[in-house]
Amino acid sequence: MKTSVLALALVMSASALAQTAKPPVAAKKPFQVTSPNGAREDDYYWLRDDTRKNPEMLAYLKAENAYADAVLAPTKPLQDTLFKEIVGRIKQDDSSVPYLKHGYHYYTRFETGADYPIVARRKGTMTAPEEILLDQSKMAAGSGFFSVGDRVVSPDDRLLAYAEDKIGRRQYVLKVKAIAGGAALPDTVPNVEPNIVWADDNKTLFYIEKDPVTLLSKRVKAHVLGAPASADRLVYEEKDDSFYMGLKRTTDDKYVCIEEESTVATEQRCTSAADPGSFQLIAPRERDHLYQADHIDDRWIIRTNRMAPNYKLMVVGDDSVGEGLAAWSDLIATxxxxxxxxxxxxxxxxxxxxxxxxxxxxxxxxxxxxxxxxxxxxxxxxxxxxxxxxxxxxxxxxxxxxxxxxxxxxxxxxxxxxxxxxxxxxxxxYDAANYVTERVWSTARDGTKVPVSLVYKKGFKRDGKAALLQYAYGSYGNSMDPAFNPVVPSLLDRGMVYAIAHVRGGQEMGRKWYDDGHLLHKKNSFTDFIDVTRDLVAKGYAAKGRVAAQGGSAGGLLVGGVANMAPADYAAIYAQVPFVDVVTTMLDASIPLTTNEYDEWGNPAKKPSYDYMLSYSPYDNVAAKAYPALFVSTGLWDSQVQYYEPTKWVAKLRANATGRKPLVFRVNMEAGHGGKSGRFQRYRDTAEALAFTLTQLGVKP
The missing domain is CATH 2.40.128 (Lipocalin)
Structure with a gap:
């Protein structure tokens, strides 16, 4: 009884604090963003600081975090409950399914309470002695952020090369260690992509060097063990800033390949892994030709969209690979x-x-x-x-x-x-028998049928009273498959419905689904999302006024646009690391990802892209209107969506939004695009955002 009274007193105290707390007000400092198509005023441009050291900017971010603490204080008991529920569905000492390579069984395993896995292997059988390759919990000790982005064992099975990031900006450091004994080799290479490939000599490592400013993948280099990084040989340099690069070995391990990819073109070149020399092109890049090649049985198998919008598989023999596309023959038709x-x-x-x-x-x-x-x-x-x-x-x-x-x-x-x-x-x-999943179709305003994946608890009544959380992404052709998520049962057990709207911009329905959701068709992603919401409400899956929207990164752009276009349809919006300042970002080629993505969003230096992008950019379309309750998150070291995009958006929303719905901005000062590292820490963030969202939806315990 005394504990309950104390807990109630604490909640009441927190509620009082939340009601008296005042949101931070960012200063307005006139600044013009110029372009070939005109200039725009941006009063909050000053919040951008590439060094991340500006005292005034940092003070504003800290003030936002303090305000978030105050507003969210009444939800703390619910946060703790949600966190316990979520991590309670995670087996503490779990391990992966071992896979076999060169006679070794490789796997990862977690120890109870650990945030990071142990990477290990056993020779011959799973009863053989364990060899620990990486104990990531020990490696992460003392770091606010930690990630191993790639790990590759040498062909002779003696050495491990891996890529490590302790900042969260995706600027990895290449390191090498001996597996037996665990001794670290002196070889280190900074500012690389988490993508490493060995040559068969067990001493040459191919890696991708990043541009230190734009963070674009620019050069493939070869590092020889024992030599300084300054002596690394340049293998290939990408001159076109619209291309990403990747490295791989073919399935049969005979070739090392460099893959270059933009939104509208790909190119692949390969060399012998046993005797690396010049890299031979599979096919030169050509606009609107996308392909990927793999090698087995003295032939190349190629997935290509040439005269095949939904792709087909083709094949070419080793002797004919340099003879051009005419030498390719169909293997699986489009x-x-x-x-x-x-x-x-x-x-x-x-x-x-x-x-x-x-x-x-x-x-x-x-x-x-x-x-x-x-x-x-x-x-x-x-x-x-x-x-x-x-x-x-x-x-x-x-x-x-x-x-x-x-x-x-x-x-x-x-x-x-x-x-x-x-x-x-x-x-x-968890008992899967307690839940039901459905696939339904919603009709968009232009008549297009949009697939929607739904889940709810068995016994749910479609009476138009429930709360709904609707998620979508809808960009880059990435399809959002309805996979299991240990967070979702906490919603369903409270009577909610969870929906994934497979809006245009992904490729769930084929290549045309993507083509109809990007560039000058991008608004279809927003209207699809809104029309799905209205359809689900009309069908009784949710109550009008009890729908929340969730999206992250480019999905954050989606829900940011929805907030401007249909604010009355949503009680709350959860925008994770949202890409919301579309035009200003895409005008600046020094920002990571910008030049790679002209064919995704358009180049605002040109018309009609400028006008179209400006018409939906969430930051540019903030207006004096009643917005839903908003929970916005970012990471100070985010390399994908720079922290200042959501920061500026929040500042502008605070200055313009009418109504009394809360706006919370959570800034992780030690993380990047993926938020906190570690399997449990990220669920603290999730529980905080969901507690806010459920409170706004009126979801009872």
Missing amino acids: SADVFIEDFKPFDGFIAVAERSGGVKRLRIVPPVGKATYVQSDEPAYAMAIATNEEPGTRWLRYTYDSLTTPQTTYEVNAQTGERRVLKVQPVPG
Whole structure:
């Protein structure tokens, strides 16, 4: 009784503090953003500081955090409850399914209470002695942020190269260690992408150097163990700032390849892993030609959109690879109804990941005979090719999950069809039988049918009274599959519905779905999202006035635009690291990602892109209107969406928004685009944002 009274007193005290706290007011400092299409006033441009040391700017961010603390204080008990529920669904001492490579079984495992995994292996069998490659919890000690972005074992299985980031800005440091004994080699290379490839000599490492200002992937270099980084040999330099770069070894391990990719073109060049020399082009870049190539059985298998908007697979022999596209022949034809998203070649078959009707399925294609499909019993699910490091196997390993089914790792025999369960993700206290998932279709204002994945608790009544959280992304052709999320049951158990709106801008319905949701069609993403909300309300899945929207990064742009276009449809909006200052960012080529993304958003230095982008940019369209309750987050060291975009947006919203709905801005001073590192710490942030959102929706305990 005394404890309850004390807790109530604390909540009442926190509520009083929240009511008296005043939101920070950012100073207005006139500044003109110029462009070939005219100048715009930006009173909050001063909040940008690339050094992140401006005392006035930092003081404003700290004031926002202090205000957030005050406003969110009454939700602290709910935050703690949600956090306990979420982490209670995570097995503390879990481990991954081991995969076999060169006779070693590789896996990761967590110890109870640890935020970071141990990476380990065992030789021959899983009963052999364990070799620890990386103990990431020890490596992260004392760091506010920690990430291992890539780790690669040398071909002779003796050395480990890995990429480490302790800031959160995705400027990794390449390091090397001996696996036996764990001694660190003196080799370190700063400012690299988390993408490393060994040559067969066990001493040459290929890596990608980043531009120190734009953070673009610019140069591929070769580092020889024992030599200083200053002596590293330049292998390839990308002159076009609209291209990203990546490195890989082919499935059969015979080639090291450099992949260059923009929104509208790709190019791949490869060299022998055994005797690296000049890199030979698979096909030169050509606008609107996207392809990826892999090698097995003395031939190249190529996924290409040439005369195939939904892609097809083609093949070319080693002897003909330099003869141009005319030497390629069809392997799997294109289809108007099936979008080929990915493939993995094996010695005796090809695994193809494809989309049809808005869901992804896997097809196993033998050299001769009929292809077979991996089946699902649910209307909405996520299925993906898993780690398959042994091309000589007959078994395809894949993962399957849904909004109700925890991730399950299977392997299926490509010849017999036999299927084996390797692991079901343990979720303590969770029973999938208590929940129901649905796939519904909402009609957008232009008549387009938009797929929506839904989940709710069994016994839910579609009576128009429930609260709903609706999520979407809708950019870059990234499809948001309805995968299991340990956070969601906390919503469903409180009577809520959770929805993923598969809006245009992804590729759930094929390449045209993406084409109709970017550049001068970008507004379709926003209107699709709004129309899905209105349809779900009309169908009784949610009450009008009890809908929250969630999106992050480019999905933050989506919900930021929705906040301007349809504020009355949402009680709350949760915008994570949102890309909201579209025009100003895309006018500045020094900002990371800008030049890579002209073909995603448009180049505002040109018309009509400037006018169109300006018409939906969330920051530029803030007006005197009643906005929903807003929870906005950012990381000071974010390299993808710079911290000042959401900061400026929040400052402008505070100066213009009418009404009494709260606006909370949470700034993580030690993190980047992905928020806090560590498997538990990020759920603290999630619980805080969800407690705010549920409170605004009137969701009862």
